[in-house]
Amino acid sequence: MSALSFRLVAALALAGVPCAGYAADVYPFEGSSWRIASINGESTPSNRYMISFGGNQVTGRVGCNDFGGKLLTSESALNVKDLRATSRNCGDIAAMFEGSAFAVLSQPLRMVWANRDQLTIASSEGSMTLERMR
16 A cells, blocks of 8 residues: 555544545555546536646646646645646636636545545535546
């Protein structure tokens, strides 16, 4: 089990977040890439919505803008720090999804695994449903 996987399991266990009873090494998180299927329950309009976790970093794309930041773990949550993004004008719909995604990522995150290939990350600002990319 990687150090990040261990910290994620510990953080989730201490936070009381359900993980469907599976250890993190069964559902690897480090080095994983995900399609953002929905943000706050709204399906994303294309495959240009993605997020990756690895090397204590989070990177991704929402609409036509790329983003990245530092991924920090604690006993109670995951945190994205120093979030930065490109600032292309992607249109109203993409701007709505982008604003919602960045709001979610700006607060401490908890993880809820549906299964190996489906994960929800949620904060006080909303949630994102993720589907593992192969």
